[in-house]
Amino acid sequence: MRGGLAIIIYLLIALYLGLAYLIFNPKVSNAYRDFFIEKSSNISPFELSRMSEISLGQIIFAGKDSQVGYDNFGPGGDVRLTNNKRSKLIILLNQEAIQNAKGILEFNLAPYGTQRVTFSLNGQEIYSGKLSGPEVLKLTFPASFFIAGKNVIQIDTPDAREKGNGENEILALQLKSFKLE
Amino acid sequence: MDKHVYKKVTAIKQCYLLNLPDLRIAALFFLANQVVELLLILLIGSEYSFGSEYSYICFWDCNWYVDIVKNGYDEEAHQGWKGDAANWVFFPGFPLAAGAIKYLTGLAPWISVIITAKVFFFFAIFGFIRFCKVYSPSLPPLLAGAVIAFSPYSIYANVGYTESLFLFLTCVFFILLNKNNYLGAGLIGGILSSIKVLGVVTIVPYGIGVIRHWRKLFKSRNYRLIVCLGFLCIPLGLACFMFYLYWHVGDALAFSHAQRAWPRVFDNPLKYIEQGLRGDRYHKYLALTAIFSGLVCIRLFFQKRFELASFTFLCTLIPLTSSLLSMPRYVAWQAPVLLVVAELIRKKQLWVLVLPCFIIGLSYMYLAWITRKGGFVI
Numbered sequence: 001m002r003g004g005l006a007i008i009i010y011l012l013i014a015l016y017l018g019l020a021y022l023i024f025n026p027k028v029s030n031a032y033r034d035f036f037i038e039k040s041s042n043i044s045p046f047e048l049s050r051m052s053e054i055s056l057g058q059i060i061f062a063g064k065d066s067q068v069g070y071d072n073f074g075p076g077g078d079v080r081l082t083n084n085k086r087s088k089l090i091i092l093l094n095q096e097a098i099q100n101a102k103g104i105l106e107f108n109l110a111p112y113g114t115q116r117v118t119f120s121l122n123g124q125e126i127y128s129g130k131l132s133g134p135e136v137l138k139l140t141f142p143a144s145f146f147i148a149g150k151n152v153i154q155i156d157t158p159d160a161r162e163k164g165n166g167e168n169e170i171l172a173l174q175l176k177s178f179k180l181e
Numbered sequence: 182m183d184k185h186v187y188k189k190v191t192a193i194k195q196c197y198l199l200n201l202p203d204l205r206i207a208a209l210f211f212l213a214n215q216v217v218e219l220l221l222i223l224l225i226g227s228e229y230s231f232g233s234e235y236s237y238i239c240f241w242d243c244n245w246y247v248d249i250v251k252n253g254y255d256e257e258a259h260q261g262w263k264g265d266a267a268n269w270v271f272f273p274g275f276p277l278a279a280g281a282i283k284y285l286t287g288l289a290p291w292i293s294v295i296i297t298a299k300v301f302f303f304f305a306i307f308g309f310i311r312f313c314k315v316y317s318p319s320l321p322p323l324l325a326g327a328v329i330a331f332s333p334y335s336i337y338a339n340v341g342y343t344e345s346l347f348l349f350l351t352c353v354f355f356i357l358l359n360k361n362n363y364l365g366a367g368l369i370g371g372i373l374s375s376i377k378v379l380g381v382v383t384i385v386p387y388g389i390g391v392i393r394h395w396r397k398l399f400k401s402r403n404y405r406l407i408v409c410l411g412f413l414c415i416p417l418g419l420a421c422f423m424f425y426l427y428w429h430v431g432d433a434l435a436f437s438h439a440q441r442a443w444p445r446v447f448d449n450p451l452k453y454i455e456q457g458l459r460g461d462r463y464h465k466y467l468a469l470t471a472i473f474s475g476l477v478c479i480r481l482f483f484q485k486r487f488e489l490a491s492f493t494f495l496c497t498l499i500p501l502t503s504s505l506l507s508m509p510r511y512v513a514w515q516a517p518v519l520l521v522v523a524e525l526i527r528k529k530q531l532w533v534l535v536l537p538c539f540i541i542g543l544s545y546m547y548l549a550w551i552t553r554k555g556g557f558v559i
Contacts, residue, residue: 012410022424023423035441036441046258076262
């Protein structure tokens with residue numbers, strides 16, 4: 001009996017050691033690793049899988065369109081709300097779109113109260129100002145700011161704040177739609 | 182049969198399992214609970230025009246268990262508005278039992294989940310009465326049964342949650358531990374760790390139980406091996422689930438990583454309590470529940486019931502490190518907490534006042550559950 005018990009104990013120890021190895025060596029996609037394990041991305045693998053290249057002049061309805069990645073935005077609906085002091089829109093562009101781009105981004109948005117807002121495209125600032133009511137904001141910049149593949153539009157809103165009703169959302173902008181040319 | 186062995190078998194039967202009077206009491210309270218539930222559902226359901234529809238009772242976590250019973254575990258996260266939620270966060274012990282009931286009876290998955298919770302509720306009442314006999318022998322079984330059957334949080338035993346199974350096995354674990362049946366306790370701990378991640382914390386009371394009796398235990402090498410084996414059995418349920426997740430998803434910790442879809446952030450538990458106390462009435466209530474659990478720990482500690490104190494401490498602290506969400510459910514389904522409640526209301530016949538309040542609370546819980554107006558029932 002003693003020998004049998006000892007064998008079971010050794011087997012269990014081996015099992016746990018094997019498990020420890022698997023814990024530190026997950027076999028997952030990069031998107032999964034970035035989102036779930038390292039938490040370096042706020043776009044879930046599911047959202048990434050639904051993203052696709054957008055065309056110039058196409059109006060993207062932020063509340064409904066899943067072609068774009070929404071980082072630090074709330075759930076969709078008629079509009080989509082930014083949910084932190086920094087939010088990002090991630091769009092995919094192909095080479096043809098880059099060649100024909102004029103360097104225009106047009107946002108249909110409304111701020112939550114008065115908000116200071118800075119837009120950057122791929123790390124280059126394209127707008128900085130104060131918004132206090134709904135408006136269509138047309139930003140122009142050198143078309144060379146666009147790159148083929150993944151483009152990141154970063155929206156910094158330092159005045160973003162909670163509603164104060166116990167909910168955790170940190171609101172700044174209500175984004176209805178946008179398009180690029 | 183050898184006289185010594187016969188005595189041992191008889192003692193085991195009397196101590197752990199086949200106690201008919203306690204089974205009868207458990208059946209009585211289970212039926213009483215079911216009658217109260219039926220009345221409340223008829224009353225509230227008709228008020229809100231649900232008619233004879235009963236499936237609305239299966240909501241929140243129940244729906245996740247139904248999903249597992251129906252479709253198994255997700256291959257990738259795809260649920261929720263961000264598509265980042267997956268059913269990996271729900272441990273397999275309970276849905277496996279519900280799946281077995283579905284297979285045996287041919288019932289719809291949601292009914293199987295509800296019935297499984299109810300069946301284990303009956304066993305949980307019985308187990309808790311036996312648990313009280315072991316840890317507080319002077320406590321009347323009727324009071325023990327009433328505390329669990331009419332607790333406002335007994336609603337979770339009727340709406341397809343895992344709590345009744347977890348409580349039942351926790352009671353069995355502590356009874357076996359008290360009787361120095363370490364292999365049995367370890368095996369039950371192993372099943373507990375396949376039901377909730379909190380099941381793994383039974384390793385601490387197990388360790389305390391071993392330390393308490395180490396002189397006796399370590400005289401025999403066989404016994405030492407058995408204690409060691411029992412200890413290693415406790416994380417086995419969790420380990421099996423992790424192996425499965427690695428094979429199915431590629432990530433053994435997927436159950437933990439998928440928590441990202443839920444609004445839980447790892448932080449200082451005292452900060453959560455402080456924020457709760459500063460918040461609205463609902464958050465104050467959540468914080469006070471956690472504080473109550475802390476007081477229960479202190480009481481158990483000073484009574485030198487270290488195994489129970491450590492279990493309650495960890496089962497409160499671990500969820501508290503991520504938020505106050507669902508705190509009353511975590512606290513109210515712990516066997517040591519229910520034991521202390523029963524002991525307290527026994528004094529000066531307080532139960533005469535408390536039990537009617539429990540039933541009023543239970544009615545309110547059903548109202549909140551059915552009308553979906555109250556985050557505190559999640």
